[in-house]
Amino acid sequence: MSTLDVTWARAWIKACAEDVANHRVALNELDRAIGDGDHGQNLDRGLSAVTATLAQTPTDTPGEVFRLVATGLMSAVGGAAGPLYGTAFLRAAKAAGTGGLDATGLAQVLAAAVQGIIDRGRAEPGDKTMVDAWLPAADAARTAAQEGADVTQVLNAAAAAAAQGARDTEPWVARKGRASYLGERARGHRDPGAQSSALMLAAAIPASLAGAEESADG
Ligand code: ADP
Ligand code: MG
Secondary structure, eight states: OOOBOHHHHHHHHHHHHHHHHHTHHHHHHHHHHHSOSOHHHHHHHHHHHHHHHHHHSOOSSHHHHHHHHHHHHHHHOOTTHHHHHHHHHHHHHHHHTTSOBOHHHHHHHHHHHHHHHHHHHOOOTTSSSTHHHHHHHHHHHHHHHHTTOOHHHHHHHHHHHHHHHHHHTTTOOOOSSGGGGGGGGGTTSOOHHHHHHHHHHHTTOGGGGTTHHHHHHO
């Protein structure tokens, strides 16, 4: 595959909504350990609202889809994650421009998304937040694109790095968000936002999206 189009973008968001719904309880459990136990339901509510809007709204480009996701998540997700994910998708929309995404464009979209999260939440790498999934993902995407990978390979690299990034948060103390109130007691628990970010990035891989748009209506 050489470019990602609007069909991919819509299928990705649909897959995100399904995967987060399927992992809602597990994400709540992660958040119960070091937060207030609502991360899965927050994100599930937001993505359900987004998919409902998406189903009724024609879109021509990935950028239009991302903008719709941004607006939906900002208004429907309570808590810290809503504005952070919302900003990520808003910046992604701007970076995506008005066409499809090639490997370099995709890497730029991921870089813009993580910069949005950092600008909004002021977390640094190692603070045990969603940044610890998104930043390695964006870095891996850039490296892969520079090495001539196609979009599917870039997405695979990003998803693998995000999954590793989420696992890496387990032994850390948190320095941002609710988990930071726990001090040493946050050690041994994976950050819920990093885990949901890894899930969402894994859902973007085209091979995992086959039929996702069709099953949306069927
Ligand atoms: P809340 O903490 O308000 O209940 P959620 O449970 O939905 O919100 O989301 C918690 C997640 O948000 C954390 O696991 C972390 O990944 C992310 N998070 C919190 N604060 C920040 C921040 N300042 N920067 C980046 N991510 C953050
Ligand atoms: Mg929470």
